[in-house]
Amino acid sequence: MIYQLDFWKMMGLGITFILSSNAIFLFYYFISKIYHSKEFKSEIFPFYGITLLFLFGGISYIFANVFDFFRWQYDITVLIYYRFHFIFYVLSVASCIFVYENLIKKTKYLLTIYMIGVLIINFFIVTYEALNLFSNFTFGFALLILLILQYVVFVRPTSGILKHRMYITLVGLMIVGFGSVFRNPFINEAFSHYFFSMGTLLINVGVLLMGFGFSAFSTFTDLNWKEKLHQIFIVTKDGLPVYAYSFDVNQTITDSELLAAGLSSIRIFLSEVLKTKDDLQIIEYKNLNVILELKDNIVFILVIKEKSSFLQYKLEQFSKKFSEFFKDLLKNWNGDMELFYPTKTLIRNIFELDK
Structure with a gap:
């Protein structure tokens, strides 16, 4: 028998399709970050978990959409579609948990093993009702674990803009949880499929917030971004x-020989940089990375030990504050470097050296 879909059911199917598309787009975005990383170090290994989180999540909701379509349009419960939805959802959650466990290095991957156990148990469940009930308990517990791990691994140890982005990811996880509750068949059958549509919309928002939060990292060594700072x-x-300032010794570079050595290296590529119209550039030099920010007639050069998009943001922030603070002094500067001594305090504040 063919049933006519009501507005909220059709809306829910459409939003679920958008959800799958968003998740697969985020998979492509993060796999591109891996592809464009020139050195496949252990620090970018967790990105594989992030990419699989979105890939498996996107595939999961494709199967969920097909399952719901047949159930609503033809009143047919095709268990295999729901089982595939469950399997890929478990793989998605397991990928996310793996990222946290890989970084925390204290749980011996027990939580990932737990999710694999859940995956195995699902094959012994033979009815949709039982599998749906099992998924409710499983993912409710998994969400609680994810929220705790997100706070412990990412929110608590970070600071500044990274902490803000990690809070955004935490909020995204919470929203995904709320949305999943609204998508629950028990709620929709008891009340209205309006909740199904709104729940799916919430999951969309949550997934995008998670992607936005995790995109703050170039590699997961950005958790320890201060260790990358050199000069x-x-x-x-x-x-x-x-x-000039050295982060290795946390003090202004005043030694004439050290200053001359640093500047002689900088002048090698400074002339080439000034020929371009780009205000921000990243250059690899020997075993270091150099970020250059051009603002008015001043060039800000941050030498770091490893590439970091977060430190690009920090340099942009610093150059803006410096230009505002010394705006009048720079107009009539006579070459006296001692006039810029307050820069040390500005550096320590922007790069959070006192935290």
């Missing part, structure tokens, strides 16, 4: 030194 130089377009 920062502020020079004029002509190569005249304005200020």
